[in-house]
Amino acid sequence: MDSALIPEGVKRCSVGKFLIFLGVVGAVLLWGVFAMLLCWIKGLNQTNMNDYYGFALWIWADLAVIALGGGAFFTGFLRYIIGKDELKNIINYAVLIGFICYSSALLILAIDIGQPLRGWFIFWHANVHSMLTEVAFCLSCYFGVLTIEYLPLILENRQLEKVPFFHHLSHNMHEIMAVFAATGAFLSFFHQGSLGGVSGVLFGRPFGYREGIFIWPWTFFLFTWSAAACGPCFTILITKITEKVTRKKLVKDNVIELLAKISGWMLATYTIAKILDTWYWASVTAPSKGFWVLDFYSNNPFYGPWILVLEIIICGVLPALILITESGRKSKPALLLAVILAAIGVSVNRWVMVLQVMAVPVMPFDSWYMYFPSWQEIATTILPVAYGVILIGLSHRYLPIFPQEKELNPVD
Amino acid sequence: MNKQHNKAKKFGMVIDLDKCTGCGACMVACMAENNVPFKADETNKLDSITWLRVYKLTNGKSFPNADFCYLPRPCMHCEGSHGHSPCVSVCPATATDYSHETGIVSQIYTRCFGCRYCMAACPYHARYFNWWDPVWPEGMEKYLNPNVSVRMRGIVEKCSFCYHRYQLAMEKAYYEGRREIEEQEYQTACTQACPAGAIVFGDLDNPEHAVHELKKxxxxxxxxxxxxxxxxxxxxxxxEWVRQAGDNYLRQEGKSEKN
Amino acid sequence: MKVSRRTFLSIGSFIVGGAAGTALSPLPWKLTDDLSIWTQNWPWTPMPERGEVSYVNSVCTLCPGGCGISVRKVNDRAVKIEGMKGHPVNDGGICILGLSGLQLLYGPTRIKTPLKRVGEKGQGKFKKISWDEALKEVAEKLGTLRSEGKSHTVACVSGSACGTVPQLLKRLLTVYGSPNFMSVPTMQDAYAVTLKLMHGVDACPGFDVENADFILSFGSGIIEGWGSTVRMFKANSAWQDKKIKVVQIESRMSNTAAKAAKWIPARPGSEGVLALGIAYMMLRDGLYKKEVCDSAAGFEDFRKTVSENYAPENIAAATGIEKETIESLAKEFAGAASPLAICGRGQGHTPGSQYEFMAVHALNALAGNINKAGGVFTVPDPKYIAWAEPELDETAQKGMSSPRIDGAGSETYPHAKSLLNRLPPAILSAQGECPVQALLISEANPCYTLSDTQTVKKAFAKIPFVVSFSSYMDETAQYADIILPNHAYLERLEDAPAYAAGLSKPVIGLSKPVVTPQFDTKHTGDAVIALAKALGDKVAAAFPWESYAACLEETLGDKWKSLNEKCFAVVEESIEAPLQFFKQECKPVFAEGDEKQYPFVLMPYDSIRLANGFIGNTPFLTKTVPDTVLRKNDIFVEINPKSAGGDSLSLREGSAVMLTTPKGSAKVRVHLSEEIMPGVIAIPRGLGHTAYDKYLAGKGINCNELIGPAEDSGSGFDAVWGIRAKLSSVSI
Amino acid sequence: MSKPVDHKKEVLGDGSGGFAILFFLLGLVASLIVGWVVYPKLLYSQKNQPVDFNHALHIDLVDEGCESCHFFREDGTYSGVPKLAQCIGCHEEVQGETKDEAIFVEQYVKQGREVPWLIYAKQPDCVFFSHVAHVKAGGMDCVTCHGHIGESASLKVYEENRITGYSRDIWGKNISGLKTNTWDRMKMDDCSECHEEKGVNATSVQTGKGACFVCHK
Known part of the structure; x- marks a missing residue:
């Protein structure tokens, strides 16, 4: 029925099957939309957020997807600026994942702020001193870049491509993609960094506060670094999942391994930097404010300091070691484990640097409170996941996302 | 240019914890003056708006050596270095500001779009988010004070040192041809109400104001x-234990830094 | 195919053109701006009207403290209550309840029109009726009872006995023919009996706290609302400045105890014993004012009794206080120039045992500080209400000669003027017809404030005709048959004599209307006059005034003008008070219940953030209640961690437990606290309302339901201060 | 169906381009009309004042100009639109023969009802505008912000923004938001323009301009 839209030379599941898939994920999406509307109409009292968890699940999801979407800018950077040509076989997917992640981030932000209709104040009445202003500008601009990067992919649809205007547009955009990739990399450096700066500049919150270089706290660089390291891991992870779901090999191993190797070294260096940062913070910054490092964790009744072990050792050192060793990269289960851990690691880092910064008591007579998100928060957090799955489904079905698919899966 | 400037002041408070009885009159005076809303259930203190909150500090000892002390916590109106208070510089929409004229950290409710970054920045939990629409039982909205805007849901609010009282005092001064006001002309609602006289308010930099000496x-x-x-x-x-409880100290610092 | 493609392109171009044109028009930009402005002015977020500001001075009547208030108005709305500067009682200060008074004035608990009961008693179902109907119905009922010769079965409960409105009610009862005028007892009544017995005078106590230089407080909540709240707060601050020592004797560390220079956690209920223990030391070491005491009547008897029974070793077990502590207390107390011993637990809303009051007063007597600066003054009862003696007809004379239902003034209870606590048992124990056929209630909420509230409610349900004058839908109003709502306190003109607040120089205040009445209410004074006129004849003749306002103006006479201007007049009257030591026949009051079955002693405590009398807590006050006291609807019982880990109990912070006393049980949560004596547990007064609104009703439990009355053998007052209790685990 | 490719070329190559441009222009013009003409009409509701008022007539009869009726109270606050009490002195009985005068006296003065005037210059609730600071301390005249309303013989129609509830005078008559006179608009930008120029309390740490609390509450 929709065969005219499907790229030539590849095989897709039946329309019925695809519609069932869309229906199931669409139902989840609608559930999320319902929760979103509740939050917009009734206000944020629909959540379990409070004055001690003003930054909660959503902002965590926001920072996490932005970090995980970092694969787009870094892969683009490697492909177009450094000239790792093999990566052209995965760049499309990296861009799509990035697009999904960034549009989700913007959507979550639109739900998370108390006055969505005033959201544009951040641009119109911008305070240049605020890290969040920097985030907003770079994030929006980079989303624009991602849209521009994603657009030619859409235009490559078999039917759209027939329109000469679109065909030429798509072709010309491909030609100048390096410019956009460079812009994207530049913007990403700043917004990933300024997201790190969000907690790093809070000198009233010794848990998050970091000293730094010029106006940037160290978390500025650590966030960019970790996004560059873990974003591609997430791209690999999603590629692997897509291959599993479609029961097809979509990207050749050498491409994956190259990306994994680069990520591995990024992750390794990042982890070293993170350890140094943690050490300096624990031994110099925090004590100067009167805190022994375990003070920050001791009152947490749930996970205590174990979260530090999880983030740095299990989800930092371990995946880095797997990815920088050739045998680790070549072993499929090890690679999968490594990219999963890396994705978890960067998410845990964002959790710590967002929720905990606000929840750790600073006044000696204040307390740690626990928080569990309401169903509305969970639903609205799952909403972008459902939306991402649908967009991937549609894109995979109708767009030539994987250039190697035809070669790897010859149709009889 | 400078002729339009009013003299720079630095309003601040000195609260005598020996006198403070923890009665909570300051909290209610503040709520009544500043149109702070209330819900049917305010026992969850994590979403209960109290611009001025009275904390109870305990010395951690067991009976009969236990001791406690109340500590009223308004907004600290941090000056940071050169006015860069923790919250002011982080606000992305310039909804909060620090004025060198008064030393007051302002919050403009109509500008705020509710990102809550300032709340994350404030270690004193002095900032409160309006999770709910403010609702007064029918008829009770009659007591609302027109000098203070009622806050809509979805934005952050905090103690303003009753800035509207400064505005009104200045209006009177202008009317009488003055550009300066006396100490007594501008006092916060909590200061005025405190039955124990524990709160003193004034210009910290003005030697004629009581707070100037008290802070020393x-x-x-x-x-x-x-x-x-x-x-x-x-x-x-x-x-001493109360003074110690006002800050964080490492164990080896021996709790002797402040006596 | 050809057409559809063209259509597609055309529509596409149209849309693109439209988008471009829209972007070039003000529409999207102005709309974006306007939508954000809409969020800044949401129609459902109230926007108070601006206007001209004015101030009205008045007197706060939410408690007997007599503070001057200055109410800020914008146009005709009252927007803020502040303390009146220069007022002799509070000089600009104001308490937490007074500050939130506008929530009472404009609050949802106001009774807006006269009401007539339609449901069962206590159910709170009423219908609106007119004032004419309401007054007529009450007058007819009273008229019928009177004509049936049952005038003495009509009773009246008033929040206070002081002031023109209570006196008008009393006058109505008198000319109608009933002796049963009752007021809600407080520590002032126990003090009045003490002064009567030890000085032979009808007087109120006046504590010269401003000039005292050593304060020995037997559980008085100096900064919890005892006496005139703001005045005590100011005194406390002045003591801090002057380094004057306060010693607080109390088994739980109240705010007062925490602020005091010394906290002595004595066993609960042993305060009187400890006072006499200190007296023992003073007598033994000759530390008392011999020139005052030696000549006083009964002194030798007193000395003998104390010397025989109150040596430190005799009382150590009862009080839990060591000899050295008692000795040094006695030395410090006697060594001070103007020492002052005070009692009356917490806010002093309950009378307490005569034994304790007299023991504490004896300390003041021994220190020779009666009617001395820094001591206790005997302040004569107010005399400004001097109406002509009413003429009683035969029915009235007959009615007035019948015995009082509560037994006050009888041989058994010669000293008490009224014993409200004895009313419920009198009703419930009567055979046949209810001894109270009609009850008038003004400014009182006995169905909440009296001990063993369930029994009180049962008694009230038995009274055939209850008339409430309450401005608010409180628990007692719910038991009324007719409600004649009074103007709220900021709407009415009334005298506010502050005699019951321990002021050394009492103040007569004039409470002035700040706003016009918001609803269809009527001043109780006017309602009483209207009822009297409707009853006719000599009853009507005793009320010659055309309105309450006229009555008040006439009553205040030459004071009227200055009161109207200043809102207060300071009374400088004193009374001779010869000292006599009354032989201690009174007994301490013990906590009810078997020690084995009930291992704990449960004590209610007063908190300044919880109004626990006739006035229900305001939403603002409830908002300030800490989450270690109330969480959602659960109340917390304070318990020392040492007691919490008993054999069968292993209580943690927040555990749910069943709190059981001989009077009842309730589910509560545990708050572990080092600020309470092991073996003692405590819950606050002022919660557990069933009436009022959603901001108050259903929150926590009313401790009065768990505590039974304990009649004092000396006075007949309810002197209960606690009850034995047990905690048992429950599943949540 | 035999030559679909040719069809496509034909359609795209010839007629379609012209159609596309035509419809593009149609869309452009239509939306411009909607945005510039229809939208403002829909956005503002028109309300007449309950009673007309002749400023020009009154200004000749009073001694102290605008402040005769729009005066300062002793606490420095500004009384704004006069209350009935100020009018009663002269208008206890009907003066003159206009219909509005009759309505004013009969429906308001005699019944003791305040006139629900619609206030053109009403600032939103979040604004603390101190008249005394501008007029007494700043020495400004009324015209700068209010224009020549004092010389008008009749009150103009009050236009209310249906979304915001604001008077149209805040945004200004011109829907584009452009102005020529100081009194054409009363938005925050207009206040800050003058404040910046004069350097009024430029004490904000964030902006270096006037601090927020100078004009907001």
Whole structure:
């Protein structure tokens, strides 16, 4: 029925099957939309957020997807600026994942702020001193870049491509993609960094506060670094999942391994930097404010300091070691484990640097409170996941996302 | 250019914790003056708006050596360094600001779009988010004070040192051909109400104001001074453990830094 | 195919053109701006009207403290209550309840029109009726009872006995023919009996706290609302400045105890014993004012009794206080120039045992500080209400000669003027017809404030005709048959004599209307006059005034003008008070219940953030209640961690437990606290309302339901201060 | 169906381009009309004042100009639109023969009802505008912000923004938001323009301009 839209030379599941898939994920999406509307109409009292968890699940999801979407800018950077040509076989997917992640981030932000209709104040009445202003500008601009990067992919649809205007547009955009990739990399450096700066500049919150270089706290660089390291891991992870779901090999191993190797070294260096940062913070910054490092964790009744072990050792050192060793990269289960851990690691880092910064008591007579998100928060957090799955489904079905698919899966 | 400027002032508070009885009159005076809303259930203190909150500090000892002390916590109106208080510089929409004229950290409710970054920045939990629409039982909205805007849901609010009272005092001064006001012309609602006379308010830089001397009391301290927030609310306590409880200290610092 | 493609392109171009044109028009930009402005002015977020500001001075009547208030108005709305500067009682200060008074004035608990009961008693179902109907119905009922010769079965409960409105009610009862005028007892009544017995005078106590230089407080909540709240707060601050020592004797560390220079956690209920223990030391070491005491009547008897029974070793077990502590207390107390011993637990809303009051007063007597600066003054009862003696007809004379239902003034209870606590048992124990056929209630909420509230409610349900004058839908109003709502306190003109607040120089205040009445209410004074006129004849003749306002103006006479201007007049009257030591026949009051079955002693405590009398807590006050006291609807019982880990119990912070006393049980949560004596547990007064609104009703439990009355053998007052209790685990 | 490719070329190559441009222009013009003409009409509702008022007539009869009726109270606050009490002195009985005068006296003065005037210059609730600071301390005249309303013989129609509830005078008559006179608009930008120029309390740490609390509450 929709065969005219499907790229030539590849095989897709039946329309019925695809519609069932869309229906199931669409139902989840609608559930999320319902929760979103509740939050917009009734206000944020629909959540379990409070004055001690003003930054909660959503902002965590926001920072996490932005970090995980970092694969787009870094892969683009490697492909177009450094000239790792093999990566052209995965760049499309990296861009799509990035697009999904960034549009989700913007959507979550639109739900998370108390006055969505005033959201544009951040641009119109911008305070240049605020890290969040920097985030907003770079994030929006980079989303624009991602849209521009994603657009030619859409235009490559078999039917759209027939329109000469679109065909030429798509072709010309491909030609100048390096410019956009460079812009994207530049913007990403700043917004990933300024997201790190969000907690790093809070000198009233010794848990998050970091000293730094010029106006940037160290978390500025650590966030960019970790996004560059873990974003591609997430791209690999999603590629692997897509291959599993479609029961097809979509990207050749050498491409994956190259990306994994680069990520591995990024992750390794990042982890070293993170350890140094943690050490300096624990031994110099925090004590100067009167805190022994375990003070920050001791009152947490749930996970205590174990979260530090999880983030740095299990989800930092371990995946880095797997990815920088050739045998680790070549072993499929090890690679999968490594990219999963890396994705978890960067998410845990964002959790710590967002929720905990606000929840750790600073006044000696204040307390740690626990928080569990309401169903509305969970639903609205799952909403972008459902939306991402649908967009991937549609894109995979109708767009030539994987250039190697035809070669790897010859149709009889 | 400068002729239109009013003299720079630095309003601040000195709260005598030896006198404070923890009665909560300051909290209610503040709520009544500033149109702070209330819900049917306000027992969840994590979403209960109290611009001025009275904390109960305990010395951690067991009966009969236990002791406690109340500590009223308004907004500290941190000066940080050169007015860069923790919250002011982080607001992306310039909804909160620090004025060198008064030293007051302002919050403009109609500008705020509710990102809550300032709340994350404030270590004193002095900022409150309006999770709910403010609702008064029918008829009760009659007591609302027109000098203070009622806050809509979805934005952050906090203690303003009753800034509207400064505005009104200045209006009177202008009417009478003055550009300056006397100490008594501008007092916050909590200061005025405190039945124990524990709160003193004025210009910290003005030697004629009581707070100028009081803040030099050897028993005076500020909350979390070590963070560099440079708050403008001072506390006085003759009890050492109370003064110690105002900041964080490492064990080896021997709790002797402030006596 | 051809057409559809063209259509597609055309529509596409149209849309693109439209988008471009829209972007070039003000529409999207102005709309974006306007939508954000809409969020800044949401129609459902109230926007108070601006206007001209004015101030009205008045007197707060939410408690007997007599503070001057200055109410800020914008146009005709009252927007803020502040303390009146220069007022002799509070000089600009104001308490937490007074500050939130506008929530009472404009609050949802106001009764807006006269009401007539339609449901069962206590159910709170009423219908609106007119004032004419309501007054007529009450007058007819009273008229019928009177004509049936049952005038003495009509009773009246008033929040206070002081002031023109209570006196008008009393006058109505008198000319109608009933002796049963009752007021809600407080520590002032126990003090009045003490002064009567030890000085032979009808007087109120006046504590010269401003000039005292050593304060020995037997559980008085100096900064919890005892006496005139703001005045005590100011005194406390002045003591801090002057380094004057306060010693607080109390088994739980109240705010007062925490602020005091010394906290002595004595066993609960042993305060009187400890006072006499200190007296023992003073007598033994000759530390008392011999020139005052030696000549006083009964002194030798007193000395003998104390010397025989109150040596430190005799009382150590009862009080839990060591000899050295008692000795040094006695030395410090006697050594001070103007020491002052005070009692009356917490806010002093309950009378307490005569034994304790007299023991504490004896300390003041021994220190020679009666009617001395810094001591206790005997302040004569107010005399400004001097109406002509009413003429009683035969029915009235007959009615007035019948015995009082509560037994006050009888041989058994010669000293008490009224014993409200004895009313419920009198009703419930009567055979046949209810001894109270009609009850008038003004400014009182006995169905909440009296001990063993369930029994009180049962008694009230038995009274055939209850008339409430309450401005608010409180628990007692719910038991009324007719409600004649009074103007709220900021709507009415009334005298506010502050005699019951321990002021050394009492103040007569004039409470002035700040706003016009918001609803269809009527001043109780006017309602009483209207009822009297409707009853006719000599009853009507005793009320010659055309309105309450006229009555008040006439009553205040030459004071009227200055009161109207200043809102207060300071009374400088004193009374001779010869000292006599009354032989201690009174007994301490013990906590009810078997020690084995009930291992704990449960004590209610007063908190300044919880109004626990006739006035229900305001939403603002409830908002300030800490989450270690109330969480959602659960109340917390304070318990020392040492007691919490008993054999069968292993209580943690927040555990749910069943709190059981001989009077009842309730589910509560645990708050572990080092600020309470092991073996003692405590819950606050002022919660557990069933009436009022959603901001108050259903929150926590009313401790009065768990506590039974304990009649004092000396006075007949309810002197209960606690009850034995047990905690048992429950599943949540 | 035999030559679909040719069809495509034909359609795209010839007629379609012209159609596309035509419809593009149609869309452009239509939306411009909607945005510039229809939208403002829909956005503002028109309300007449309850009673007309002749400023020009009154200004000749009073001694102290605008402040005769729009005066300062002793606490420095500004009384704004006069209350009935100020009018009663002269208008206890009907003066003159206009219909509005009759309505004013009969429906308002005699019944003791305040006139629900619609206030053109009403600032939103979040604004603390101090008249005394501008007029007494700043020495400004009324015209700068209010224009020549004092010389008008009749009150103009009050236009209310249906979304915001604001008077149209805040945004200004011109829907584009452009102005020529100081009194054409009363938005925050207009206040800050003058404040910046004069350097009024430029004490904000964030902006270096006037601090927020100078004009907001």
């Amino acid at each position: 009391n050897p028993n005076a301290f500020r909350l979390l001074e070590r963070l560099g927030t440079n708050p403008k609310v001072y506390y006085i306590s003759s009890r």
